[in-house]
Amino acid sequence: MLGTGWYAPLELNAGRLGLLPLVKKLRVSVRLEFSPKLFNCRILSQFSALTNVQDLTIYKLDIPSFMPRIRRYFGHFLLTVRSLTLSSPGGSRRQIIFFIGLFQHLEDLTLYDGEGFAPWASRPADDPTLIPPFTPPLRGRLVVIDRNMAGLLKDMIQLFGGIRFRYMNIGDVGEARPLLGACAGTLETLRLRPDGLYGKRLYPKHAPSPANDPTVMYSPLDFDLSRNKALRTLEVRARCIVPEHACRSNLPPNPAISTFFRTILPTITSPVFSEVIVFYGGNDFCGLECNPYPPKIYSNPMPDERNKEGLWHCELFKVFRELFTLRDFRLVLCADVSDRVGDCAVQVLKQAVAREWLNRPLLEALVICSLRGSTNMWATYERRIERARVRSTRVQ
Numbered sequence: 318m319l320g321t322g323w324y325a326p327l328e329l330n331a332g333r334l335g336l337l338p339l340v341k342k343l344r345v346s347v348r349l350e351f352s353p354k355l356f357n358c359r360i361l362s363q364f365s366a367l368t369n370v371q372d373l374t375i376y377k378l379d380i381p382s383f384m385p386r387i388r389r390y391f392g393h394f395l396l397t398v399r400s401l402t403l404s405s406p407g408g409s410r411r412q413i414i415f416f417i418g419l420f421q422h423l424e425d426l427t428l429y430d431g432e433g434f435a436p437w438a439s440r441p442a443d444d445p446t447l448i449p450p451f452t453p454p455l456r457g458r459l460v461v462i463d464r465n466m467a468g469l470l471k472d473m474i475q476l477f478g479g480i481r482f483r484y485m486n487i488g489d490v491g492e493a494r495p496l497l498g499a500c501a502g503t504l505e506t507l508r509l510r511p512d513g514l515y516g517k518r519l520y521p522k523h524a525p526s527p528a529n530d531p532t533v534m535y536s537p538l539d540f541d542l543s544r545n546k547a548l549r550t551l552e553v554r555a556r557c558i559v560p561e562h563a564c565r566s567n568l569p570p571n572p573a574i575s576t577f578f579r580t581i582l583p584t585i586t587s588p589v590f591s592e593v594i595v596f597y598g599g600n601d602f603c604g605l606e607c608n609p610y611p612p613k614i615y616s617n618p619m620p621d622e623r624n625k626e627g628l629w630h631c632e633l634f635k636v637f638r639e640l641f642t643l644r645d646f647r648l649v650l651c652a653d654v655s656d657r658v659g660d661c662a663v664q665v666l667k668q669a670v671a672r673e674w675l676n677r678p679l680l681e682a683l684v685i686c687s688l689r690g691s692t693n694m695w696a697t698y699e700r701r702i703e704r705a706r707v708r709s710t711r712v713q
């Protein structure tokens with residue numbers, strides 16, 4: 318990672334160790350904007366020595382400031398980068414798409430709002446003559462989480478002649494329909510965010526909002542999955558289904574979320590669809606201690622906290638049972654936590670499933686751990702899930 322004094326690691330590795338050509342993952346983070354003002358001849362020479370980077374992340378990239386000599390600064394990345402992440406990039410829609418189109422072998426793309434993505438009205442006007450030099454394969458993962466990127470994705474589909482992503486996480490984006498249509502024959506896994514970004518859309522200020530809230534960027538009708546014949550898996554966070562603070566505050570579940578799933582699941586016509594994976598983060602486990610080693614399951618939580626956590630799991634399983642009535646699938650409960658507390662988190666989920674099983678057997682439930690601490694989290698995503706399934710215990 319290259320932070321505020323972002324060139325210091327370059328000087329250390331280039332001058333003393335000569336390791337820059339071996340770097341495969343690079344993250345550039347600066348306070349203001351990443352622009353040519355941060356370079357001089359020496360820094361540019363060292364930056365250009367990063368000739369084998371495959372995973373590139375840049376925060377606050379000011380694309381207009383690099384134009385038209387953008388290849389001078391990024392030309393050595395064009396043949397090697399397979400995964401690109403841009404946080405709050407600056408520039409017009411065409412300029413951002415032009416930058417993405419520089420990378421000939423790009424597979425994975427992530428675009429998100431790090432510190433306030435400026436609306437298009439305040440950005441430079443699009444130049445219709447600015448055409449991406451290449452059409453990247455774009456056959457891996459797409460993650461876009463920003464309501465202000467309206468129009469960017471549609472333009473990207475048009476200028477690239479389509480996209481072919483296998484995995485999509487498009488939370489809080491109002492362009493789900495064209496994205497799902499463009500990847501109709503390739504999409505295998507779709508990450509759903511029925512509550513909008515971080516639960517702020519349907520539960521503002523810890524209170525349910527009406528189902529017709531105008532602040533919600535998309536409707537369930539935008540997620541018509543009837544054309545996605547390769548779809549295998551739906552993913553969703555547990556807190557997106559039933560926010561935990563709703564149970565803690567004795568608030569009823571938001572009916573809009575149930576409506577969301579009741580609308581989407583019947584549209585699935587893929588013959589290979591088989592799983593719904595529900596992710597539980599570290600904050601979803603009451604009293605789970607992540608710092609001590611060996612980790613502990615509970616840090617002596619109050620009985621009232623345990624009871625509320627139990628009520629939260631009960632509300633989640635009510636939704637799961639309703640989903641089972643809509644179509645058949647395998648339910649996978651995934652502890653998306655660090656390696657050190659993975660076993661403890663899985664144990665908590667197994668106990669929750671066992672308690673629910675005593676009341677009424679589920680059709681099929683599988684508890685796994687996704688091992689967030691893996692260094693190649695995205696690149697080895699599918700392989701880690703398969704390994705976790707082998708180690709997991711199926712509850713029947």
